Amino acid sequence: LALGVVAMALGETDVHPRGRMKSAGIALLLFFLISSITELTLPYPAIFAPVLAIMAFILVLVGGIDSRLQGVTFGSLLILVYTMLGAGNSDKWFHQPLLLTAGALCYSMVSILLLYHRPYRLLTDQLSRGFSYLAEYIELKAGLFPSNPAMQRSIRNQLAQKNTQLAQQIEACKNDLYSYSEESSPDAQSQLSSYYRKWFLLQEMQERVISSHEQYDLLTEQVKNSELIEGFGQLMRELAKAIALYAESMITGEPYRHPLSLRWTVSAMQRMLEDAKGEAHHLTLSLLMRNLIGLEKNLRENEESGSQIDLSAFYARKPERKRLRELLTPTHPRFRFAVRLTLGWLLGYGMMLLLHFEKGAWILLTSLIVFQQTYSATRMRLFHRVLGTLLGVILGVALAQLLPTHAGHILLLLGSIYAFFYWLKKNYTIAAIFITTFVLAVFNLLSSQGVEVMLPRITDTLIGGAIAYLVVRFVWPDWQYKQLPTLLHAAVVKSKRYFESIYDGSVSDEEYQHNRRQAYNADNALTSAWKGMRLEPRKSRQYEESAFNLTNLNHALLSYISAFGVHKHSEDLTEEERLFCQKVSGVLHYAAELLTGNADQSRLDALLQEASCWEERIEELQNKKANRRAGLIYNIAHVSRELLIETKGILNSKSK
Structure with a gap:
């Protein structure tokens, strides 16, 4: 019964009560079917092995269609393993499937029932988490005012990680909102619109927070009044506290109260900036101040920020779905993932039979949890799983002696399963500790053998982890350097489109938001691929230095474009500024073409020569x-x- 609860909870994805009923119906049918097939065929290894392979491959592949089926099929795979673990505990084959x-x-x-009682709770949780990440990001960024060269690299790395979390959370909010819209009746649209506006607000504030108006070390060095720079850091900290309060108010349901300390800090900074009029970088600092005041205004007026967008089109949006035919190709990552998991399970089952492990299904369970779609993600999950299991065994044995x-x-x-779900999305190592103590408690209740099964659990965890690592390492290894050119091209193209959306006045607010979100997601994918590349074997890290430089340059580009976008409504661009933007856009287009090999390389030197004169042209504009x-x-x-220069360097290294 307890393991059935865990499988259903881990496979739950729908945020709407009606959608959750649909996924529960599919899951219950699959759970009983998978468990029954496993019970009936498990005593006959020659039959069970191909059945295991077929079920694993089909379930993983079908899980790639959409998020609902991904959750349901993952729960079904867990049920398959749980049935293997509990085999032999009952004389009747149907007892375990029923339980x-x-x-x-x-x-x-x-x-x-709980979701019907509070139908918007999960949407609120997701949006609140997004605002919490936003608060953490700006709190970290405040450490750059003033900029300490010794700390700058560390802060930038933390900002990159937090930016990835924020972008992923905004995308998760989008998927949940679209899923909710699909299941909602027209009567619910007025209430749902409030959540869409909060999502728009989160994106607008993300643009403000990520934007960079100038190099931080340059501002710290050249602005004479150090108190002014420190004041910007203090204002950011006050904003971070206020955003965290806003996120908390969404969870508690209490009305948000705008802090008086934030208003006072804004007024004090405006006076300090007025006193510094005529100083170097005053215009840059004024634009930065305008951005932070805009952030404070966003927070004070909250949902009014997204009121100009027509929501009628969003109510018809649906979550992304793929056709099964798309997944049934050897080049698709999901197909390869299904093949790897199936092979890993067959190897694990073979080891279980060969070594006569009574509870050898833990090998399969470990492989299921550890297997990820990339080598780097699998390696990280393996470390967390093994460490969590070892610590969980130590803690579990100690608690079993204290609670006999x-x-x-x-x-x-009960305590273990509560702690497991609490930590699951926060820290997987701690979650693995508590799922291990949960298993110990289950076996103590079933057969008073919880402590005795802990040593086999460690052995099975190590074997299952080793199988997962070896399969991902040698079967269709999907090295990140192969993905980087495509990801770099996508990132540059989408950053260019976002840039053009700012200076092209014909773009609608909805299209602008879409282009901005696409650019952030592309940058996030590129950064994640680069991080994954660093965990791969050294011989597979081709073009590592160039990839690192291009990833950093694209992120810097996006930060500066965000700063440009923040001020797009403040005043119209002059014709000279617009023409210069078009030249910059042309260079970005050419760099993207170079990455795919479709560019006319005879134009490269002429473009670089023209770009080398941009400083003089900018000085003329600024006069x-x-x-x-x-x-x-x-x-x-x-x-x-x-x-463009870095892209040229990659081409030269390839031609050598």
Whole structure:
């Protein structure tokens, strides 16, 4: 019963009560079917081995269609392994399928009833988490005002990680909103619109927070008034506290109260900036201040920020779905993942039979949890799983001695599963500790052998982890250096489109938001691939230095474009500024073409020569007071030129 609850809870993805009922119905049917087939064929290894392979391959492949089926099929794979673990505990084959399904049914009933009681709770949780990440990002960024060269690299690395979390969370909010829209009736649209506007607000504030108006070390060195720079850091910290309060108010349901300390800090900074009029970098600092005031205004007015966008088109949006035919190709990552997991399970089952492990299904369970679609993700998950299991065994054995009674085991079981789900999305190592103590409590309740099965669990975990590592390492290894050219091209193209959306006045707000989100997601994918590349074997890290430089340049480009986008409504661009933007866009287009090998390379030297004269052209623009955003455009132009030079370097290294 308890394992049925765990499988259903881990496979749960739908945020709407009606959608959750649909996924629960599919899951319960699959759970009973998979468990029954496993029970009936497990005593006959020659039959069970091909059945295991077929079920694993089909379930993994079908899980790639959409998020609902991904959750349901993952739960079904867990049920398959749990059935193997519990085989032999009953004389009747149907006892275990019924009990596992009954546990899943009990959980589903409670889950659906709670969701009907508070139908928007999960949407609120997701959006609140997004604002929390935003607060953490700006708190980290405050450490760059003033900039300490010794700390700058560390802070930038932390900012990159937090930016990845934020981009992924915004995408998760989008998927949940689209899923909710699909299941909602027209009567619910007015209430759902409030959540869409909060999502728009989160994206607008993300653009403000990620934007860079100037190099931070340059500002720290050249601005004479150090208190002014420190004041910007303090204002950012106050904003971070206010955003965290806003995120908390969404969870608690209490009305958000804008902090008086934030208003006071804004007023104090405005006076300090006014006193520094005429100093170097005053225009840059004024634009930065305008951005932070805009952030404070976003927070104060919250949902009013997205009120200009027509929501009618969003109510018809649906979550992304793939056709099964798309997945049935050897080049698709999901197909390769299905093949790897199937092979890993067959090897694990073979080891279980060869070594006569009574509870050898833990090998399969470890492989299922550890297997990820990339080598680097698998390696990280393997480390967390093994460490968590070892620590969990130590903690579990100690707690079993302290709580030797049935009541103590039940208390340990309930406490462990609560702690597991609490930590699952926060820290997988800690989650693995508590799922291990949960298993110990389960076996103590079933047969008073919880402590005895811990040593086999460690052995099986190590074997299952080793199998997962070897299969991912040698079977269709999907090295990141093969993906980087495609990801770099996509990132540059989408950054260019985002840039053009700012200076092209014909783009609608909805299209602008879409282009901005696409650019952030492409940058996030590129950064994640680069991080994954660093964990891969050294011989597979081709073009490592160039990839690192291009990844950093693209992120810097996106930060400067964001700063440009923040001020797009403040005043119209002059014709000179617009023409210069078009030249920069042309360089970005050419760099993207170079990455795919489709560019006319005879134009390269002429473009580089033209770009080398941009400083003089920017100085001419800045001498005219009307060109107030020439400095922001120059930052974009400078990084675009560096990106073109780095791309040329990759071409030269390939031709040698």
